[in-house]
Amino acid sequence: xxxxxxxxxxxxxxxxxxxxxxxxxxxxxxxxxxxxxxxxxxxxxxxxxxxxxxxxxxxxxxxxxxxxxxxxxxxxxxxxxxxxxxxxxxxxxxxxxxxxxxxxxxxxxxxxxxxxxxxxxxxxxxxxxxxxxxxxxxxxxxxxxxxxxxxxxxxxxxxxxxxxxxxxxxxxxxxxxxxxxxxxxxxxxxxxxxxxxxxxxxxxxxxxxxxxxxxxxxxxxxxxxxxxxxxxxxxxxxxxxxxxxxxxxxxxxxxxxxxxxxxxxxxxxxxxxxxxxxxxxxxxxxxxxxxxxxxxxxxxxxxxxxxxxxxxxxxxxxxxxxxxxxxxxxxxxxxxxxxxxxxxxxxxxxxxxxxxxxxxxxxxxxxxxxxxxxxxxxxxxxxxxxxxxxxxxxxxxxxxxxxxxxxxxxxxxxxxxxxxxxxxxxxxxxxxxxxxxxxxxxxxxxxxxxxxxxxxxxxxxxxxxxxxxxxxxxxxxxxxxxxxxxxxxxxxxxxxxxxxxxxxxxxxxxxxxxxxxxxxxxxxxxxxxxxxxxxxxxxxxxxxxxxxxxxxxxxxxxxxxxxxxxxxxxxxxxxxxxxxxxxxxxxxxxxxxxxxxxxxxxxxxxxxxxxxxxxxxxxxxxxxxxxxxxxxxxxxxxxxxxxxxxxxxxxxxxxxxxxxxxxxxxxxxxxxxxxxxxxxxxxxxxxxxxxxxxxxxxxxxxxxxxxxxxxxxxxxxxxxxxxxxxxxxxxxxxxxxxxxxxxxxxxxxxx
Amino acid sequence: xxxxxxxxxxxxxxxxxxxxxxxxxxxxxxxxxxxxxxxxxxxxxxxxxxxxxxxxxxxxxxxxxxxxxxxxxxxxxxxxxxxxxxxxxxxxxxxxxxxxxxxxxxxxxxxxxxxxxxxxxxxxxxxxxxxxxxxxxxxxxxxxxxxxxxxxxxxxxxx
Amino acid sequence: xxxxxxxxxxxxxxxxxxxxxxxxxxxxxxxxxxxxxxxxxxxxxxxxxxxxxxxxxxxxxxxxxxxxxxxxxxxxxxxxx
Numbered sequence: 009x010x011x012x013x014x015x016x017x018x019x020x021x022x023x024x025x026x027x028x029x030x031x032x033x034x035x036x037x038x039x040x041x042x043x044x045x046x047x048x049x050x051x052x053x054x055x056x057x058x059x060x061x062x063x064x065x066x067x068x069x070x071x072x073x074x075x076x077x078x079x080x081x082x083x084x085x086x087x088x089x090x091x092x093x094x095x096x097x098x099x100x101x102x103x104x105x106x107x108x109x110x111x112x113x114x115x116x117x118x119x120x121x122x123x124x125x126x127x128x129x130x131x132x133x134x135x136x137x138x139x140x141x142x143x144x145x146x147x148x149x150x151x152x153x154x155x156x157x158x159x160x161x162x163x164x165x166x167x168x169x170x171x172x173x174x175x176x177x178x179x180x181x182x183x184x185x186x187x188x189x190x191x192x193x194x195x196x197x198x199x200x201x202x203x204x205x206x207x208x209x210x211x212x213x214x215x216x217x218x219x220x221x222x223x224x225x226x227x228x229x230x231x232x233x234x235x236x237x238x239x240x241x242x243x244x245x246x247x248x249x250x251x252x253x254x255x256x257x258x259x260x261x262x263x264x265x266x267x268x269x270x271x272x273x274x275x276x277x278x279x280x281x282x283x284x285x286x287x288x289x290x291x292x293x294x295x296x297x298x299x300x301x302x303x304x305x306x307x308x309x310x311x312x313x314x315x316x317x318x319x320x321x322x323x324x325x326x327x328x329x330x331x332x333x334x335x336x337x338x339x340x341x342x343x344x345x346x347x348x349x350x351x352x353x354x355x356x357x358x359x360x361x362x363x364x365x366x367x368x369x370x371x372x373x374x375x376x377x378x379x380x381x382x383x384x385x386x387x388x389x390x391x392x393x394x395x396x397x398x399x400x401x402x403x404x405x406x407x408x409x410x411x412x413x414x415x416x417x418x419x420x421x422x423x424x425x426x427x428x429x430x431x432x433x434x435x436x437x438x439x440x441x442x443x444x445x446x447x448x449x450x451x452x453x454x455x456x457x458x459x460x461x462x463x464x465x466x467x468x469x470x471x472x473x474x475x476x477x478x479x480x481x482x483x484x485x486x487x488x489x490x491x492x493x494x495x496x497x498x499x500x501x502x503x504x505x506x507x508x509x510x511x512x513x514x515x516x517x518x519x520x521x522x523x524x525x526x527x528x529x530x531x532x533x534x535x536x537x538x539x540x541x542x543x544x545x546x547x548x549x550x551x552x553x554x555x556x557x558x559x560x561x562x563x564x565x566x567x568x569x570x571x572x573x574x575x576x577x578x579x580x581x582x583x584x585x586x587x588x589x590x591x592x593x594x595x596x597x598x599x600x601x602x603x604x605x606x607x608x609x610x611x612x613x614x615x616x617x618x619x620x621x622x623x624x625x626x627x628x629x630x631x632x633x634x635x636x637x638x639x640x641x642x643x644x645x646x647x648x649x650x651x652x653x654x655x656x657x658x659x660x661x662x663x664x665x666x667x668x669x670x671x672x673x674x675x676x677x678x679x680x681x682x683x684x685x686x687x688x689x690x691x692x693x694x695x696x697x698x699x700x701x702x703x704x705x706x707x708x709x710x711x712x713x714x715x716x717x718x719x720x721x722x723x724x725x726x727x728x729x730x731x732x733x734x735x736x737x738x739x740x741x742x743x744x745x746x747x748x749x750x751x752x753x754x755x756x757x758x759x
Numbered sequence: 760x761x762x763x764x765x766x767x768x769x770x771x772x773x774x775x776x777x778x779x780x781x782x783x784x785x786x787x788x789x790x791x792x793x794x795x796x797x798x799x800x801x802x803x804x805x806x807x808x809x810x811x812x813x814x815x816x817x818x819x820x821x822x823x824x825x826x827x828x829x830x831x832x833x834x835x836x837x838x839x840x841x842x843x844x845x846x847x848x849x850x851x852x853x854x855x856x857x858x859x860x861x862x863x864x865x866x867x868x869x870x871x872x873x874x875x876x877x878x879x880x881x882x883x884x885x886x887x888x889x890x891x892x893x894x895x896x897x898x899x900x901x902x903x904x905x906x907x908x909x910x911x912x913x914x915x916x917x918x
Numbered sequence: 919x920x921x922x923x924x925x926x927x928x929x930x931x932x933x934x935x936x937x938x939x940x941x942x943x944x945x946x947x948x949x950x951x952x953x954x955x956x957x958x959x960x961x962x963x964x965x966x967x968x969x970x971x972x973x974x975x976x977x978x979x980x981x982x983x984x985x986x987x988x989x990x991x992x993x994x995x996x997x998x999x
Contacts, residue, residue: 027853034861035849037796037836041862044795110967155819165961166927179994180926209896210863211800211808261798261862262896265999292884293801316806340994356926371999417923417991418970458998459977484897523998645856649898653859656899668931680805688900689884689891705974715998 042215043233058109061673078126089247092244110333113298140269189322189354193313204666208255212261218276234520265371297678332371341376374715385723424637424701447732458523463516472583479518499565524712541598606705612636625744639711657719770838815826836865859897931958946980966995
């Protein structure tokens with residue numbers, strides 16, 4: 009698919025900053041999120057969860073709960089369909105344990121009752137006898153001989169037989185000869201890094217309202233990044249037909265990857281089927297932390313060689329990620345992203361997917377990439393320090409460009425890394441003076457971006473306005489950019505378009521809102537559906553004028569005769585043709601259904617200044633600048649918002665956030681008081697620079713922007729903090745005790 | 760457990776309800792009074808998504824028992840706009856794109872309005888500390904701070 | 919014939935080769951050809967792969983064309999947050 013004319017095109021609507029269409033609903037409290045739905049006869053569901061990290065269920069007795077006041081249904085694993093395979097089996101195993109609980113918080117039974125209180129009271133009457141088993145929550149320990157086996161036989165054929173059964177997948181990529189590359193270097197550094205699991209931390213807990221009858225027909229309302237996938241998965245887990253389950257996506261209060269799968273939805277459906285009444289389940293915050301998908305924790309070794317003049321001669325990395333008690337830690341992306349920003353002759357990246365007694369990891373914004381950047385960019389920074397080189401100059405010298413063979417195999421098409429580095433170098437931030445105990449950090453970051461199955465329909469109303477239906481839940485203002493792209497393509501004004509996130513019964517299958525795909529893929533689909541509509545509009549005009557379709561062009565929202573023999577007719581506006589469409593051939597609807605294949609990869613460069621208090625180890629980010637290639641910013645305010653949000657989440661990951669497990673394998677901090685995400689007073693303003701190097705795979709040049717913004721911050725902040733403290737920090741989060749310990753260790757070394 | 764009868768004023772309207780003694784004000788607003796603008800993000804007073812004002816003070820409605828509402832005056836996000844006229848804060852949040860998902864927005868608007876009612880010329884630092892109890896995971900707060908600052912300026916100009 | 923580059927951990931299933939030549943006119947042919955030549959690759963290919971053709975990453979479409987001189991690289995199937 010070729011870039012239409014983005015480089016030269018003058019946009020009228022794209023690139024402006026209109027008020028979002030769902031804005032008024034969201035500032036008045038009217039917008040309906042997951043927990044804001046109610047139904048007549050509705051019951052409330054609650055879920056009993058394991059207090060143990062690893063245990064065999066010896067006895068599960070729900071009789072007393074069934075008899076409790078107000079209780080209408082109790083479900084356990086046997087209320088779900090058997091015969092699940094692949095990822096559906098993992099999802100089922102995660103949402104309801106069978107015989108063995110695999111992590112603190114793992115669901116074992118659920119109750120539906122006439123009130124939340126009745127449901128919670130009934131949970132206390134369920135008797136579970138556990139045989140507690142040894143557990144492991146640390147990735148390196150889980151790989152060690154003698155570590156408890158979580159689920160034997162899970163490993164695929166990529167894992168060498170000599171590995172512990174908790175190691176379930178292996179990935180390796182690269183090219184060249186790393187040993188020869190290291191031999192060419194003037195300085196080779198090899199360092200080890202660790203990052204803890206963090207949670208996506210969306211403010212809206214998972215919530216759903218389910219209704220499933222004995223006839224196998226159902227309705228599901230839920231906050232999700234992908235209602236089509238929710239329908240498919242739930243139908244399989246309940247043993248019903250996917251098309252008989254209509255799923256409507258509510259407004260979604262944040263997802264960041266964490267709402268790309270299901271947790272409570274199949275449970276609510278199973279309860280509803282048993283009670284034959286609607287059932288609502290709303291997670292509390294503790295359940296969100298204990299039983300949804302945090303990101304992986306990682307343990308990594310990275311070795312890089314550099315010449316005196318800053319050329320990187322070789323890079324080697326070993327990445328171990330745990331993804332909870334299930335396969336799926338995104339370690340292959342860690343290995344693929346690690347060296348992606350650099351044009352290296354010699355690369356080897358190896359990665360292991362390891363199971364631990366923790367909740368099943370879920371995607372979190374560029375899954376696997378931020379930790380890779382943390383390790384690699386920290387080593388590059390240290391090499392620059394030791395060789396006395398400028399960190400941006402070194403990155404420019406080694407930067408991937410169009411035609412560079414990427415670490416993960418193929419050659420890059422048109423990319424904008426160099427442009428982000430040059431913009432960062434030219435930014436006043438880069439040369440601003442620093443105060444005492446302050447340091448500056450630079451990092452690049454990379455993410456692939458994704459396209460996926462996409463269907464939209466664009467229907468005209470008789471008054472000349474447009475109803476656009478998309479199948480990708482709006483997680484950050486995408487309805488505004490869809491309206492903009494439709495208006496741009498049709499040549500009408502922004503406020504004449506309304507975009508709706510259609511339910512699963514209304515539109516063809518759509519992949520989840522993930523992989524930074526929405527503005528790219530649903531945007532491309534919107535433009536193509538508008539073109540399909542224009543085709544139909546021109547045909548109606550041609551018929552009315554009695555001329556050939558080829559003699560009609562679409563310009564500025566009107567059909568116009570064109571060419572020598574077209575004749576002289578007044579232009580027909582979209583509104584004019586639409587007003588007569590019922591009598592000129594019927595409703596006019598444009599479509600697009602396909603899996604586009606042109607999501608352009610994206611790069612960013614971040615600059616951070618941090619201050620470290622050497623007395624307390626406390627760190628403050630005092631200045632932050634994000635430079636990222638957006639391809640083309642459809643609504644620049646929401647592009648900036650993605651940049652700022654990614655940076656803020658990265659700041660939390662770098663400095664505060666971590667899953668803390670006790671010796672007993674229980675999560676110690678399942679709440680926002682102890683799992684501290686950045687608050688307003690923690691952060692500075694976050695400056696943004698939008699670089700636009702058009703993606704050749706999108707008609708307007710769009711690249712996804714949502715995920716790349718979280719790739720550089722861990723490393724950029726670690727570099728800033730390390731430069732401020734005068735000692736290299738290799739473990740996240742860089743909490744005050746860790747910084748003090750590093751300062752103490754450095755003093756002991758030098759003393 | 761017998762229910763408690765409560766008389767209160769919500770967004771200027773005299774309101775009566777009965778509630779279980781265990782119910783929070785947030786539960787009653789949402790589940791009994793159909794005022795679902797206030798959100799439950801944590802249930803422990805850490806996120807501020809359920810912020811309301813109780814006799815003019817910002818409180819987390821998830822930490823307040825509904826029975827405590829007797830004889831008080833409560834305001835929620837639903838009471839910020841006057842008819843079809845959005846409050847300047849609401850307008851500025853839209854103009855500045857100060858929301859992405861919007862789940863924290865009701866609480867942040869309630870808290871911001873209470874700030875500007877008390878201090879029409881807050882510094883950036885004052886805004887940041889005032890809103891430190893309202894978590895936003897999407898925006899990094901930048902555009903929220905700008906929207907509140909701009910709203911304060913407009914309020915000062917028009918008064 | 920089209921030369922297909924395998925990532926490192928796939929090579930043990932293809933007799934240690936980095937490049938496998940298959941008869942292919944489309945991405946679908948590439949995948950089918952690989953499995954036919956080296957059945958050990960099937961579980962990994964079934965688990966999900968993308969195919970980069972001259973730098974364009976094809977994550978789904980089996981019908982995308984491949985030419986004998988195309989640079990074809992197998993990659994892990996992408997997903998995101």
